[in-house]
Amino acid sequence: MTPALELRGLNKSFHLKTKGGLFPRYTELKAVRDVNLVLPTNSIIGLVGESGSGKSTTGMLAMRLLEPTSGHIFVDGTDITKLDHVALKPFRRKMQVVFQDSYSALDPMMTLQQIVAEPLHIHNIGISSDQKTEALNMLERVGLDRRYGGRYSHELSGGQRQRVAIARALILKPSVLVADEPTSALDVSVKAQIINLLLDLQKERGLSILFISHDLSVVRALTDEVAVMCDGRIVERAATETIFTTPRHPYTRALLDAIPVLNPRNRRTRTFLTREQINKATPRLRSTELAEKCEPKVEPQLVPISPNHHVEAIVT
Amino acid sequence: MRLVDIQNLTVNFPQHEGTVQAVRGVSFHLDSGESLGIVGESGSGKSVTCMALLRLLREPPGRITADRMALAGENMLTVDRRKLATMRGRVAAMVFQDPMTAFDPVFTIGHQIIETIQAHRSVSNAEAKAEAASLLAKVEIKNPSAMLESYPHQLSGGMLQRAMIAMALSCRPQILVADEPTTALDVTIQAQILQLIKGLQAELGMGLIMITHDLGVIAETVDRVVVMYGGRVMEVGPVQSIFDNPLHPYTKALLRSIPGQTPGRHRLIEISGGSPSPIHPPAGCPFHPRCEYADAKCKETPPFMAVAENRHAACWRLQ
Amino acid sequence: MIRYIAARLLSIMLTFLVVSVIIFLMMHAVPGGPFDGNDMPVSDAVKAKLNASLGLDKPLYVQYFKYMWGVLQFDFGVPFQSPGETVLELLARAWPPSLILGGLGVLIGAPLGILLGMAAALRRNTWIDYLASAVATIGLTIPVYVTSMMLILVFAVWLGWLPASGWGKPNSWILPIIAYATIPLATYARYTRSAMLDVLNKPFVTVLRAKGLPERKIIFQHVLRNAALPMATVFLPMFIGTATGSIFVEAMFRVPGLGAYFVSSIELRDYSLEMALILMITMMFCVSYLLSDIAYALLNPRIRVGGGEQ
Numbered sequence: 001m002t003p004a005l006e007l008r009g010l011n012k013s014f015h016l017k018t019k020g021g022l023f024p025r026y027t028e029l030k031a032v033r034d035v036n037l038v039l040p041t042n043s044i045i046g047l048v049g050e051s052g053s054g055k056s057t058t059g060m061l062a063m064r065l066l067e068p069t070s071g072h073i074f075v076d077g078t079d080i081t082k083l084d085h086v087a088l089k090p091f092r093r094k095m096q097v098v099f100q101d102s103y104s105a106l107d108p109m110m111t112l113q114q115i116v117a118e119p120l121h122i123h124n125i126g127i128s129s130d131q132k133t134e135a136l137n138m139l140e141r142v143g144l145d146r147r148y149g150g151r152y153s154h155e156l157s158g159g160q161r162q163r164v165a166i167a168r169a170l171i172l173k174p175s176v177l178v179a180d181e182p183t184s185a186l187d188v189s190v191k192a193q194i195i196n197l198l199l200d201l202q203k204e205r206g207l208s209i210l211f212i213s214h215d216l217s218v219v220r221a222l223t224d225e226v227a228v229m230c231d232g233r234i235v236e237r238a239a240t241e242t243i244f245t246t247p248r249h250p251y252t253r254a255l256l257d258a259i260p261v262l263n264p265r266n267r268r269t270r271t272f273l274t275r276e277q278i279n280k281a282t283p284r285l286r287s288t289e290l291a292e293k294c295e296p297k298v299e300p301q302l303v304p305i306s307p308n309h310h311v312e313a314i315v316t
Numbered sequence: 317m318r319l320v321d322i323q324n325l326t327v328n329f330p331q332h333e334g335t336v337q338a339v340r341g342v343s344f345h346l347d348s349g350e351s352l353g354i355v356g357e358s359g360s361g362k363s364v365t366c367m368a369l370l371r372l373l374r375e376p377p378g379r380i381t382a383d384r385m386a387l388a389g390e391n392m393l394t395v396d397r398r399k400l401a402t403m404r405g406r407v408a409a410m411v412f413q414d415p416m417t418a419f420d421p422v423f424t425i426g427h428q429i430i431e432t433i434q435a436h437r438s439v440s441n442a443e444a445k446a447e448a449a450s451l452l453a454k455v456e457i458k459n460p461s462a463m464l465e466s467y468p469h470q471l472s473g474g475m476l477q478r479a480m481i482a483m484a485l486s487c488r489p490q491i492l493v494a495d496e497p498t499t500a501l502d503v504t505i506q507a508q509i510l511q512l513i514k515g516l517q518a519e520l521g522m523g524l525i526m527i528t529h530d531l532g533v534i535a536e537t538v539d540r541v542v543v544m545y546g547g548r549v550m551e552v553g554p555v556q557s558i559f560d561n562p563l564h565p566y567t568k569a570l571l572r573s574i575p576g577q578t579p580g581r582h583r584l585i586e587i588s589g590g591s592p593s594p595i596h597p598p599a600g601c602p603f604h605p606r607c608e609y610a611d612a613k614c615k616e617t618p619p620f621m622a623v624a625e626n627r628h629a630a631c632w633r634l635q
Numbered sequence: 636m637i638r639y640i641a642a643r644l645l646s647i648m649l650t651f652l653v654v655s656v657i658i659f660l661m662m663h664a665v666p667g668g669p670f671d672g673n674d675m676p677v678s679d680a681v682k683a684k685l686n687a688s689l690g691l692d693k694p695l696y697v698q699y700f701k702y703m704w705g706v707l708q709f710d711f712g713v714p715f716q717s718p719g720e721t722v723l724e725l726l727a728r729a730w731p732p733s734l735i736l737g738g739l740g741v742l743i744g745a746p747l748g749i750l751l752g753m754a755a756a757l758r759r760n761t762w763i764d765y766l767a768s769a770v771a772t773i774g775l776t777i778p779v780y781v782t783s784m785m786l787i788l789v790f791a792v793w794l795g796w797l798p799a800s801g802w803g804k805p806n807s808w809i810l811p812i813i814a815y816a817t818i819p820l821a822t823y824a825r826y827t828r829s830a831m832l833d834v835l836n837k838p839f840v841t842v843l844r845a846k847g848l849p850e851r852k853i854i855f856q857h858v859l860r861n862a863a864l865p866m867a868t869v870f871l872p873m874f875i876g877t878a879t880g881s882i883f884v885e886a887m888f889r890v891p892g893l894g895a896y897f898v899s900s901i902e903l904r905d906y907s908l909e910m911a912l913i914l915m916i917t918m919m920f921c922v923s924y925l926l927s928d929i930a931y932a933l934l935n936p937r938i939r940v941g942g943g944e945q
Contacts, residue, residue, distance in 0.1 A: 044581070050502040157590045187357035188529060189606075192573040192586035199583055214503055217576025221584055241579050258507035260532025262574065264555045267536060272508050372844055397850070405847030412845075417838040420857050422864070422936055432846045467936040483846070 002077040004208035005039040005062060005095070005176045010071035012057055031057045033232040035071070036302070039176065044202055044209040046219035046240065048255070049229035055212050058229070059178045062210060063097050064088065076175065093123055096169035098162070100181035105165055106153040112139060113149035116167045123172060138167040142197060159190035163197065170201060180212045195222055216259055220244055228252045230278075234302060238309040248311040250281035283313040290315070319491050319523045320346035320369065323384040327361070327368050329377050334595040338364040340547035343620070348490065351517055351524035353534040353555065356544035359591050362527045365544075366493050370404055371395070388490055406436045409484035411513075413496040415476035419468040426464030429483045436487045451482040455512060474505035481512065491523040492516075498533065510537055531574060535559060540626075543567050546592040546602025549620065551629040563629040566603045601630065609633055643928065647921040654917045655706075658910060659699050668904050689715075691906075702910060712907030716899060722911045725896070732802050733892035736811055736884065744816030745823050745870070752827025756835060757854065767824050774821020783814040783887035800889040811888040815881055826869055830862040837861070864934050871927035 012032040032054045039045050049055040060066040062073055064080060072081045080091050096119075099105050106115055117135035120126060126134065136146045142163040153161055162182055169177060179198065183191045195218060202209055213219050219226060220240060227237040228251065236249040247253050254273055261267070273281070282300050287293060291304040296315045304310050327339035339361040346352045356362040367373050368380050371392060385392045388407045395403065412418045419428055429448040433439060439447070445464065452460035455478040468476060477497060484492060494513060498506035514537050517524045526538050534541055534555065541558045543551040543566065551564040562568045572585040589606040592598055598605050604614035611632075618630045668682075668691065686692050690701060705712060711722035720728075755767035790810060791799035798807045834840065835858060843853045885894035893912070900909040932938040 050504065159590060187591065188531070188570060189357060189573055189587040190590065192575065192584035193588070195575060196583050196586055199581070215575075216503070217574065220576035220579070221582055222575070224581060240581070244579065254504055258504045259576075260507070260510075260530070260536045262532055262535050262559070262571075262577065264535045264559055270507060270511060272504065370845060372841055401847045401849055403847070404845055410842070410845040412838065412842060414838065418842045420839045420843070420861065422860050422934065423857070424936075431848065431852075435846065435848050435852075467940055469937050470940070480842075487847075 001041065003038045003074070004041045004076060005037075005210065006074040007035055007037040007058070007062060008072045008074065010035040010058065010061055010073070011069045012054075012061055012066065013069045030232050032061060032068075035229075035232075035234055037227055037234065037237075039208050039210055041175065041208050042202075042206045043225065044198075044211055044223045046223035046226040047210060047212045047229060048214065048216060048219055048226055050214060050255075052231075053229040054232035055214075055229045056180055057232075059097070059180050059210060059212050062176075063095055063178055065097070089123075093172045094174050095176040095178065096172065096174040097178045097180065098165045098169050098182045100184050106161060106168075108153055111150050111152060112144070112156075112164050115153070115164060116171055119168060119172045125172070134171065135167075138171045139164070141201075142167045142170075143193070157190070158186050159193060162186065162194050166194075166197065166201070170205070170207075173205065174207070176208050176210070178210045178212070181214070182211075183218055184213065184215060191218070198222065216244075216255060228255065233312065234310075235312040236310065237302070238311075242309055248283060248305065248309070248313075250278045250283075254278060283311060284316055285313045287315050317348045317388075318345055318386070319348050319350075319388055320344075320525070321384055321386040322365070322369065323382060325365060325368060325380070325382040325385060327364050327373065328379045330379070331377070331595075336594045337547055337597060338594060339368065340597070342544070342547070342549050344542050344549065344552060346491065346523050346525060348523055349521045350540065351514075351526065351538040353526045353528065353538035353541045354544060355528055355531060355534050355541060357529055357591060359546075359594055360544040361547040362544050363495050366410075366495060366525060366527060370408060370410065370493070371400055372404075402436065405432060405484075405489065406487045407489060408491040408493055409487065409489035411477070411480050411484050411492065411494040411497045414500045415473050415480050416468070416500070418480055419476060421468050423467075424464065425466050425468065425471070425479050429464075429479070429486055432483050432486045448482070448486070451486055452479065454485070454516070455479070455482045457482070473501050474508070477501060477505075477509050478512070481509075481516070485516065485520070488520070489522060491525065493525045493527070495527045496529070497526075499529070513537065531571065543570075546597055547594065548602055549630065550603065551627075553627040553629075557624075557627060563623055563627060563634060564603075564631050565607045565609050565633070569606075569608075601632075639932070640925075640929065643925050647925060650921055651914070651917060655703060655910070655914060656699070658913050659702070660695070662904075662906055662909055663695055663698075665904070702907070706914065711911040714900070714908040715905045716903050716908070722907050725908065726893070726911070726915075729891060729893045729896060732890050733885065733894060735808065736815055736890060736892060737881065739808070739812045740815030740881075741819045743812065744819035747816075748820040748823025748825075749827045751820070752824040753831055753859075755824070755828045756831030759832070764828075767828060771821045771825045771828075774817045775825070778883070779814060779818060779881060780883045780887050782817055783811070783884055786810050786814050787887070800887075802888075802890045802892075807888075811884050811890055814887070815884045818881070823870070826866060827862070830865045831858060833865070834858045834861040860934070864931060867927050867930040867934060869927075871923050871930060 010032055011030070011034060014029045014031055015026040016029050035058055037045070047055045047058060057066065061068050064073065068081065072079050074080070075091050075094055078091070080088060083091065110118070113132060113135045116138050117131040120131040120134065125131070136149050139148055140146055144160060144163055144167070153164065156164065182198070183194050186194060198209065199222060201207060211219065211223055223240050225238065226240050226243045227234045228243070228249065229235070230251045236243065236247065236252045243252060244256065247256055250273065257270060285303065285305065287296055289305065291306050294301065294303045294315050298314070300312045300314050302310050302312050303315055322345065323343045325339055325342045329336040329338060342361065342365055344352070354362045354365065364373065369385060369387060369392060373380070380393070382393060387403060390399065390403060419425065426445065426448055429451065430441065430444040433444045433447055448464055449460040452463050457463050457475070457478055463471070463475070463479065471479070492513070497513065498509050501509060510533060513524070516522070524538065526533065528534060538555055541553060541555050542549055543558070543564065545566050550566050551558065551562070553563070558567065559571065562571055569587045573587055575584055587606055592602045592605070600615040600617050601607070604610040607614065613632045618632045620628055620630045621634055622628050623634050668686065683692070690698060702712065709723065714720070714722050714725050717725060751767045751770065755764040758764055787799045787810065790797045797810050801807045840853065840858065843857055882894035882897055884890070885892045896908060897912060899905065900912060
């Protein structure tokens with residue numbers, strides 16, 4: 001079956017000014033390196049990593065909100081990497097995004113109903129009165145009473161604003177939703193509400209969600225599969241429970257080990273590895289140990305150790 | 317010795333739209349060497365309570381009233397400016413949430429630690445500098461002398477938070493107040509900073525107040541817990557018994573709603589509704605509009621009841 | 636840092652050249668010449684002769700290069716409106732009153748404005764704050780010639796304490812300087828207040844208080860130093876900009892300064908003087924922006940030391 005979204009060999013470099021003046025000097029920062037990711041239809045994939053890991057950049061590349069330096073993006077089997085503005089428009093309908101900070105993402109001068117109906121307006125779907133009704137229905141679906149249609153975003157709480165952002169993203173019935181830390185700014189008691197809403201909507205609409213987060217606990221409850229990013233690379237990719245129960249990459253282990261344990265009885269002293277120690281601990285695997293044949297290489301590469309579990313390793 | 321003793325603290329901020337009732341009758345205490353966690357969501361009043369204790373709120377507009385608010389025996393309600401300056405940093409030091417904005421950007425880290433030392437003790441520049449370097453070494457900074465010469469913008473969040481802790485420790489305070497010290501940091505750095513704070517607290521025998529929204533942080537670091545909601549204390553108790561046997565429906569719901577406790581993709585047990593308005597809080601128990609057990613009686617303020625040894629909670633169901 | 640200054644100096648020279656070309660062309664694009672005035676009727680033959688004697692019959696680019704060649708040797712030509720002296724001599728005679736008026740006005744107005752702004756920021760929402768806002772608003776909205784008129788009316792006409800005009804004894808300086816000082820006073824008060832409030836609301840100020848630093852040290856060492864950053868970019872250019880005085884104040888109090896020549900040199904097509912005045916102002920602004928950029932860089936460790944991410 002064609003995946004809803006596929007990233008193939010995606011790279012993104014930024015050029016940072018390191019010296020100003022008449023003759024500025026730039027250094028290349030490789031934010032995303034050779035990322036391969038498949039988001040099957042009707043599934044939620046978690047993209048996990050710390051700040052600077054490239055997870056948000058990957059999300060922006062997938063949405064073509066940033067142009068990749070090299071690589072390809074496929075949506076429903078079509079390569080959209082080089083499509084121009086006009087050709088891209090039908091695909092924009094299929095891919096929507098929700099950000100962490102919905103406060104700045106919602107126009108303060110528009111009513112909630114206008115905000116939610118705006119994508120319909122942009123894509124010329126239906127007549128104005130239908131757009132209006134549909135927007136109110138959508139608001140109701142995400143748990144906001146129809147009365148909220150006439151209100152403004154500043155009258156809402158963080159959780160309610162995130163509901164509006166989700167309503168706006170889903171009104172076009174997209175097949176792919178990129179959710180970049182949508183619950184990170186929310187209070188604990190509201191976080192669960194938004195996670196449940198995403199789970200319900202995913203099931204109901206057969207959505208495929210790329211869920212970008214640093215919060216591993218949320219990722220565990222929400223996703224089918226997890227890709228762990230570190231320094232712009234995917235270092236491990238597997239079914240969610242595999243990641244949580246049998247992580248193979250030292251960085252994944254370090255991340256999991258850092259999660260606070262919710263039982264004071266199980267307090268312990270942790271030992272922390274530095275980045276260098278983690279890099280040194282990159283697994284070394286013989287090519288015979290792999291699920292598929294791979295060329296031995298000096299540099300680490302992402303290899304399958306079982307059909308559904310990829311890990312970055314040095315193949316000898 | 318009782319380091320902190322707060323009884324019936326109220327903090328109000330009169331505003332155009334009405335008075336924000338940030339803290340509404342909070343009481344708790346902290347003994348020396350003890351670690352206390354204050355857990356609550358945004359708007360619960362947990363940070364304002366501690367800012368009020370050190371009189372760090374702007375007054376006016378802020379208005380503080382209490383039956384008692386004592387820090388190491390000193391009445392903080394009537395303390396004068398000079399005494400206050402000697403208490404802050406020396407008796408109680410604070411670590412804040414966002415290390416990137418907690419340092420003055422135009423001075424070096426060294427300058428800012430040294431000025432803290434010299435604000436409280438008369439030591440020479442050279443002595444203060446040597447002490448600053450040893451403090452940085454204590455918070456596991458690899459190259460303390462280089463860090464002394466660094467400006468805040470040259471350092472990462474994790475490094476700055478270590479420096480912040482070093483600065484807080486520079487006058488050997490009796491209490492360390494940490495206000496969401498790990499919230500702005502990466503997951504792996506969070507665990508390192510928590511372990512560092514915990515270790516230093518034990519080693520130096522300080523009292524610790526850990527303010528956080530994260531029950532995981534509470535489970536990892538403190539002896540005793542105060543659960544706050546809507547400006548009030550919902551429940552107080554030793555950390556283990558709070559996690560084993562939460563008394564207040566809010567604490568129960570909060571513990572159940574934490575994601576990732578069971579394997580597999582699953583819906584979470586959510587708390588319906590949103591946080592109470594700080595200007596027009598609900599009558600009685602602030603949690604009752606969201607509480608599954610609420611009845612008519614909950615519109616009256618429940619008393620803070622002793623339920624068991626060291627266990628207190630404010631809920632009519634426990635009567 | 637040295638590289639940075641060198642680069643800036645180069646760009647100043649370029650600006651200077653570009654401005655000189657533009658001004659020269661614009662001056663000559665305005666119809667008419669120095670001898671077209673009605674009150675000085677001259678025959679065409681005489682006019683042609685006069686123009687030739689001043690080199691005004693030559694092509695524009697020749698005139699431009701001739702003038703600029705002179706400028707390089709500090710020869711700014713002869714003002715047509717007072718041919719008895721050179722432009723430099725005229726400047727030496729008319730600039731000092733303007734310099735004294737502008738300079739003293741700023742020297743008095745700026746510190747007062749800064750103090751007022753600081754007091755307003757530190758005592759937010761008290762009478763000092765409201766007074767500062769009132770002063771700033773009045774100073775910025777009421778034109779300076781109205782202020783001048785009121786000063787003359789009160790202190791010269793009604794009370795008779797000070798002379799209404801002229802630039803003789805120092806007591807005649809007082810009113811124009813006060814009138815002029817209201818401008819920097821109001822502007823500096825506003826900027827200082829907002830710059831201070833910006834810093835006072837930063838989290839690090841709470842941290843400084845929580846460390847037990849005395850309030851005096853927090854304000855004078857940390858807050859002021861940080862507020863100086865945005866202030867440096869605004870204040871220095873303003874400060875030097877005022878050294879040319881104010882046309883309005885000079886006119887109201889009949890101060891024999893440069894102000895009048897700005898108008899008359901344009902009116903009378905006094906090319907040499909006009910060029911000299913505009914080049915002088917350009918140069919002063921360029922230098923003052925350079926100084927303020929250097930001050931900013933020196934105050935800001937992000938630029939001075941560099942490093943860090945992004």
